[in-house]
Amino acid sequence: MLDDLGRPGRVLLLGGTSEIGLAILSSLRAPASTQVLLAGRDEQRLAAAGKELPFSAATVPFDALAPGTHQAVVEQVFDGGPVDLVIAATGVLTPQDEVEREPMLAAPMIDTNFTSHVTTLLTAAARMRAQGFGTIVVLSSVAAIRPRRANFVYGAAKAGLDAFARGLADSLDGTGVRVLLVRPGFVTGRMTAGMSPAPLSSTPAQVGAAVAAALESKAALVWVPRSLAAAAGVLRAVPRPLWRRMPR
Numbered sequence: 001m002l003d004d005l006g007r008p009g010r011v012l013l014l015g016g017t018s019e020i021g022l023a024i025l026s027s028l029r030a031p032a033s034t035q036v037l038l039a040g041r042d043e044q045r046l047a048a049a050g051k052e053l054p055f056s057a058a059t060v061p062f063d064a065l066a067p068g069t070h071q072a073v074v075e076q077v078f079d080g081g082p083v084d085l086v087i088a089a090t091g092v093l094t095p096q097d098e099v100e101r102e103p104m105l106a107a108p109m110i111d112t113n114f115t116s117h118v119t120t121l122l123t124a125a126a127r128m129r130a131q132g133f134g135t136i137v138v139l140s141s142v143a144a145i146r147p148r149r150a151n152f153v154y155g156a157a158k159a160g161l162d163a164f165a166r167g168l169a170d171s172l173d174g175t176g177v178r179v180l181l182v183r184p185g186f187v188t189g190r191m192t193a194g195m196s197p198a199p200l201s202s203t204p205a206q207v208g209a210a211v212a213a214a215l216e217s218k219a220a221l222v223w224v225p226r227s228l229a230a231a232a233g234v235l236r237a238v239p240r241p242l243w244r245r246m247p248r
């Protein structure tokens with residue numbers, strides 16, 4: 001169970017090689033006895049990532065595009081003992097021009113960024129509800145706030161995820177289980193390699209630090225950077241004829 005400083009004992013990272021997910025783990029002020037379970041599809045890279053962490057790490061096979069397996073994957077983790085923290089960091093960013101050229105490419109992007117979180121987190125939430133404690137961190141995005149023509153398929157998947165996370169949080173109210181919704185802006189790293197950084201961009205380490213700090217508070221939502229909250233208000237207010245001409 002999370003202690004007074006929000007330090008967990010057993011943690012599941014879905015998307016176990018995620019730069020942001022691993023940065024969150026590295027930022028947790030948790031004891032070395034913390035057990036981390038890195039769930040993903042590439043055993044070797046998961047194991048290598050685990051070696052870099054200051055905790056004991058194990059790997060769990062997980063394919064976001066195999067929804068029929070999700071319940072069993074999560075149940076198996078909880079069957080091994082209570083889980084204090086689940087971090088949902090699975091994601092993929094397929095460029096908008098590619099999905100417009102080849103619409104079938106949209107399906108795995110939506111399933112990875114949205115559907116897989118619904119199936120895994122509904123299972124995790126049920127087990128945490130039964131435990132009576134636990135925290136679920138959901139990595140949404142500023143892209144969820146308003147669809148941009150340059151990125152609206154990814155944005156639509158993130159908007160679905162963001163809505164799901166807020167509904168999940170409400171459904172868990174009073175159960176002892178908490179959802180922390182994270183809305184980063186542009187984060188420099190593997191997912192955005194080759195793209196020019198947007199204003200108010202951050203690094204995985206900055207997202208990790210912000211999430212670790214939020215876990216130690218009672219926050220339900222964290223923007224990274226914090227100033228993005230105000231900027232998002234402005235983005236929402238831009239008149240649509242102007243908005244649709246935005247280059248990115």
Ligand SMILES: NC(=O)c1ccc[n+]([C@@H]2O[C@H](COP(=O)([O-])OP(=O)(O)OC[C@H]3O[C@@H](n4cnc5c(N)ncnc54)[C@H](OP(=O)(O)O)[C@@H]3O)[C@@H](O)[C@H]2O)c1
Pocket residue numbers: 014015016017018019020021040041042045062063064065088089090091092112113139140141142183184185186187188189190191192
């Ligand atoms: N980077 C940004 O600018 C940014 C901004 C806002 C929000 N986010 C969100 O933050 C989360 C983490 O992003 P990141 O920057 O850490 O990206 P990342 O380093 O590319 O991590 C993405 C993770 O998703 C995993 N994944 C993708 N498809 C999968 C599948 N079919 N089955 C299992 N795992 C799969 C990847 O595994 P593999 O190693 O096997 O590919 C990797 O672990 C994502 O949800 C992303 O949308 C990112």
